[in-house]
Amino acid sequence: MRKFILGTCLSFACLIGTSYAATAPEQVTSKFQTTYAKTQYPIVFSHGMSGFIRIGTDPLGVDYWYQILPDLARNGANVWASRVSPFNSSEIRGEQLLHQVEEVIALTGSPKVNLIGHSHGGPTIRYVAGVRPELVASMTAIGAPHQGSPVSDFILKIRDTAPILETPIVAVVNLLSKAIIWAQGLDPVSFPHDSLAGANSLSLAGSAIFNQKYPIGVPQNSCSEGLYREQGIYNYSFTGIGTVTNPLDVDSALKITSLLIDGGQENDGLVSRCSAKFGKTIRDDLNWNHLDEVNQVLGLKSVFAPDPVSMYRQHANRLKQQGL
Template sequence: MKLKTIITSLICVAGISTTHASGLQSVTVNKPNSDYAKTKYPIVFNHGMFGFTRLGTTSLGVDYFYQVLPDLARNGATVYATQVSPLESTELRGEQLLQQVDEVLALTGAEKVNLIGHSHGGPTIRYIEIVAPEKVASLTAVAGTFKGSKVADDLLGNAPLKAMLTVLGQYIIAPLETLLEGNPSLPNNLNRSLISLSEKGSAEFNAKYPSAAIPNDCGHGQNLTSNGVYHYSWTGVAQATNVLDAVDLAISQLAPLSYKNKDNDGLVSRCNAHFGQVIRDDYKQTHLDEINQLLSLRSVFAPDPVSLYRQQANRLKLQGL
């Protein structure tokens, strides 16, 4: 779905981007404008389903977290984006992420990282807390699928639609994404991805790996847990914010169909995204608006997604993280 962006976009990055062998992407600037986002520990981003670091080159391409990493770097942050399988289980994606977290620690000499994940990136970054909490200072989830999405349950229960999506997603879109990222060896499996993203699969994962940061109801979870890790989250509740954003308009109708309501961002239910300290759960943003896609197309009345990540970095800084 996001592949269309590569054809129409020119991304201007105020800095130098480097992709290491693992797929880790870094963004640096020669001279930051401020230290507003200068956290104690590096900030490491992780994408969601059908996600990527960058499709294309530095001069001709598009980042998943569009314009976010360069902005943070300009404001003093040490920031990285990680590359994991677009379609895989939380555990497999988590193991891929763990290798890149270790690489960040080796490159920077830091003891810990601040992890930020969008959508399936939420449970994926939580996997690092599960297996290596000593490497994590904080987790921030944006529309994280901690309690899953009924969209995935419905797709698993619809054999014809699942078969069609398997052909399109597992054998065409996801492999093309990893090819354009320069890492075509990454595995992809739609069924394992949907199980991890489903409400049923998420409940089983949370039962196996419980966390005080995940609330039992629609309230807040525990911000600081006993392992010393801080937890934050935010999400949106919009399904259409810009008539020019055809990709957003198409996919953001899925959750309303599954849940029979609009208390979601088009793919993830508002309450299912609650994690730790809920900064806000009613932004006028769709699931793609939350990562500043498609190419910053959003409602004129909505907050700038880039500024939300900058504010979160400052929040982490003030917390001593």
């Protein structure tokens, strides 16, 4: 049993298929200060590509959802952080998440969950809703590339231009994927790693194919809103369009990748404002870059931007008010 900064963490093993065991959700609990974020259904978070739950141990450990989950727990939410392969296809990650959602439901007795996904976590939660919609009360996508990301296409173009680079690059990124799992105290062999499948999933063409299979909440027209409620599931999204939001923050490097997207206009460094459109748009003009959206790195952001921790708390209250 591992300790979070503000509570305890419960870890259970779940078997996905018959090929490997993946780490199941971790619950954050603490003494409620308010019930402001106490939703009817548990909230399950899904991290993005190269993501994790927590790397390192106290006092130097870092949560992916930096300070967000403990704050929600203090305000009454039943919050779970899921762990899937850092690099793999949307379908593989989605199947991993599905088994963890089923476990949360078994453990809590709740018939449904609220899903929140950042970046590649957006398509990941959409897979769960696509195959088991009865288990999902709502989906919220943050900075998620529903229409794909030109950054993935750029990487694949390099591969096509110089095929000799494919094997070494894929090997290096897969090694990084394994290192992320190892840094969480887990066996890297227990997770499948396929960085090329991840890049294909988030390409423009790969995303279009995925959208045809799992269309819930996806806009019918470019840069428009998707359906707010579909198959009984409420859909929301918000995203940033900033890049260099704090000169002291290392994520300012996202300015470089932002130039690959619409000439550097209206994107968070990896995902365009239009690609992030999903369901009901809460905000699509936040002065956040792709890492600010999960309060990284270590909470550094623009002093003129909304506090991510507060924004997630307000969204949990929004779900609560909706009866979710």
